Amino acid sequence: MIVAVESTSRRLPAPVEAPQAQLAGMWRVVVLNDPVNRMSYVVMVLRRVFGFNEERARRHMLEVHESGRSIVWAGTREQAEAHVFALQQWHLTAIIQPEEPS
Incomplete structure (x- = not known):
């Protein structure tokens, strides 16, 4: 006995892809000036949080x-x-901002 198998070709809906976040450059961390923290303290925090060397941390502190x-x-x-x-x-004032498209 041969049984005929009816083949129905059904198309599956295309998977919806979630938007992929860029690996780098999508959001910025901005440190804001405040009248409370000493300059040397800001340098020390930047070194500890980001691993900056003394010169780089000092440049960011001066920019702030x-x-x-x-x-x-x-x-x-x-x-x-x-x-x-x-x-x-x-106790530093910091915010995130979306990176502006180029």
């Missing part, structure tokens, strides 16, 4: 002091939020 803000890191949103949280735990 003179311009009121400094972009200290750029990358994925989750990492940016973690860095901002760490900076805030050290």
Whole structure:
């Protein structure tokens, strides 16, 4: 006995792809000036949180002091939020901002 198998070709819906976040350069961590923290303290925090050397941390600190803000890191949103949280735990004023398209 031969049984005929009816083949119905059904098309599965195309999978919906979630938007892929760029690995780098999507969000910026910005340290803002405040009248509370000493310059040496800001340098020390930047060195501990980001692993900056003394010169780089001092450059960012001076930019914060003179311009009121400094972009200290750029990358994925989750990492940016973690860095901002760490900076805030050290009592620095920090925010994240989306990177502006070029």
